[in-house]
Amino acid sequence: MTTTPAEPELQERLQAGFDATIARNDRIEPRDWMPDDYRRTLVRQIAQHAHSEIIGMQPEGAWIGRAPSLRRKAILLAKVQDEAGHGLYLYSACETLGVSRIELTELLLAGRQKYSSIFNYPTLSYADVGTIGWLVDGAAICNQVPLCRTSYGPYGRAMIRICKEESFHQRQGYELLMTMMRGTDAQRAMVQESVDRFWWPSLMMFGPPDGESPNSARSMAWGVKRNSNDELRQRFVDMTVPQADALGVTLPDPDLRWNEERGHHDFGDPDWAELAAVIRGDGPCNAERLRHRRTAHEDGAWVREAASAFASRSAEVAASASAGPSGGAGAR
Amino acid sequence: MSADRREWPLYEVFVRGKRGLNHVHVGSLHAPDDAMALRHARDVYTRRNEGVSIWVVRTDAITASSPDEKDPLFAPNGDKVYRHPTFYEIPENVPHM
Ligand SMILES: [Fe+2]
Numbered sequence: 429m430t431t432t433p434a435e436p437e438l439q440e441r442l443q444a445g446f447d448a449t450i451a452r453n454d455r456i457e458p459r460d461w462m463p464d465d466y467r468r469t470l471v472r473q474i475a476q477h478a479h480s481e482i483i484g485m486q487p488e489g490a491w492i493g494r495a496p497s498l499r500r501k502a503i504l505l506a507k508v509q510d511e512a513g514h515g516l517y518l519y520s521a522c523e524t525l526g527v528s529r530i531e532l533t534e535l536l537l538a539g540r541q542k543y544s545s546i547f548n549y550p551t552l553s554y555a556d557v558g559t560i561g562w563l564v565d566g567a568a569i570c571n572q573v574p575l576c577r578t579s580y581g582p583y584g585r586a587m588i589r590i591c592k593e594e595s596f597h598q599r600q601g602y603e604l605l606m607t608m609m610r611g612t613d614a615q616r617a618m619v620q621e622s623v624d625r626f627w628w629p630s631l632m633m634f635g636p637p638d639g640e641s642p643n644s645a646r647s648m649a650w651g652v653k654r655n656s657n658d659e660l661r662q663r664f665v666d667m668t669v670p671q672a673d674a675l676g677v678t679l680p681d682p683d684l685r686w687n688e689e690r691g692h693h694d695f696g697d698p699d700w701a702e703l704a705a706v707i708r709g710d711g712p713c714n715a716e717r718l719r720h721r722r723t724a725h726e727d728g729a730w731v732r733e734a735a736s737a738f739a740s741r742s743a744e745v746a747a748s749a750s751a752g753p754s755g756g757a758g759a760r
Numbered sequence: 761m762s763a764d765r766r767e768w769p770l771y772e773v774f775v776r777g778k779r780g781l782n783h784v785h786v787g788s789l790h791a792p793d794d795a796m797a798l799r800h801a802r803d804v805y806t807r808r809n810e811g812v813s814i815w816v817v818r819t820d821a822i823t824a825s826s827p828d829e830k831d832p833l834f835a836p837n838g839d840k841v842y843r844h845p846t847f848y849e850i851p852e853n854v855p856h857m
């Protein structure tokens with residue numbers, strides 16, 4: 429490769445253009461020049477986000493067949509279907525960065541790309557469906573609302589669509605829990621037990637503390653991230669405490685209390701060693717989630733092949749029909 | 761099989777939100793053919809009455825302007841201020857203009 433003397437100058441000009449767009453709080457669009465690191469960071473983050481939506485269907489999906497009424501079953505089906513849609517919006521956004529969906533799927537199946545740690549916890553009781561909607565989708569909303577203003581256009585637009593749908597997810601979960609809390613003592617105990625299990629993993633969804641999140645600063649400078657992990661975690665706690673009160677459950681944190689001076693709740697530290705273990709692959713359901721995803725992918729292979737075969741056969745028939753003397757008689 | 765044989769072609773999806781509005785680009789998806797692209801678009805992008813009409817177009821059928829040539833491409837209208845109504849001075853006492 430020959431480097432013309434103009435090339436470093438061109439690089440500088442491109443970088444300056446990119447920096448100016450970010451500084452103006454404007455959006456970067458797919459065909460714009462962008463630094464390699466920016467592209468790589470986005471691919472990693474958006475892919476991880478997409479995989480989370482897809483893997484995230486499993487814990488709740490396990491309860492579709494056991495939902496206690498047709499109404500609850502229809503709601504749960506719609507919610508899980510939304511999560512599939514969220515995954516697709518995000519894969520679509522990620523593909524604008526020059527990677528293909530099949531590549532991303534293969535990286536997930538090979539365990540080389542991550543998804544949110546929260547989906548490696550089991551759903552042991554039906555109350556978990558409600559708790560996930562309330563706390564897990566609630567935490568996701570806290571994370572996602574600021575991402576609607578992320579600097580990469582397609583990612584931000586996908587987040588806007590997703591956020592519109594998340595509100596249904598959180599509300600159906602909270603309503604489910606409210607219904608159970610109006611029931612028997614056993615049902616109330618089931619809700620409390622579920623909240624006890626999901627509270628800390630929900631707080632972990634915001635990632636490690638700011639001091640131990642090495643890439644955060646750069647992501648913030650690029651406008652990919654708009655708030656730090658700790659800021660969002662605090663926002664989530666402050667939003668959730670009054671909801672827990674209204675529901676009549678206790679959040680399992682002895683250090684949780686209102687701090688008049690800060691105007692925020694103080695709260696205890698999640699077990700960061702547990703988060704590290706779950707991310708490393710040693711959570712309660714990591715192996716099961718990936719195994720299930722692989723099986724689903726393999727079981728669907730014949731459908732993809734049949735659709736491709738039908739498409740190419742139809743194209744052949746259409747081509748020979750338009751070439752032949754009768755004309756017009758297409759495959760369909 | 762090569763990667764491109766395995767992967768269905770990419771389609772861009774445009775949705776008309778309601779009568780009277782333009783179709784707007786909403787995202788993309790993979791599908792084996794046009795008819796399936798339309799069905800997938802219905803399921804992925806209009807689960808809550810987001811549209812009354814959908815267009816799907818194969819991504820490789822779209823020709824786009826390049827951002828690098830944005831200046832030369834759009835420059836010709838930059839100096840044509842006389843194309844804007846504010847270029848013309850009309851006395852205050854002339855109504856309805
Ligand atoms: Fe989602």
Ligand SMILES: [Fe+2]
Pocket residue numbers: 511565568594597
């Ligand atoms: Fe959700």
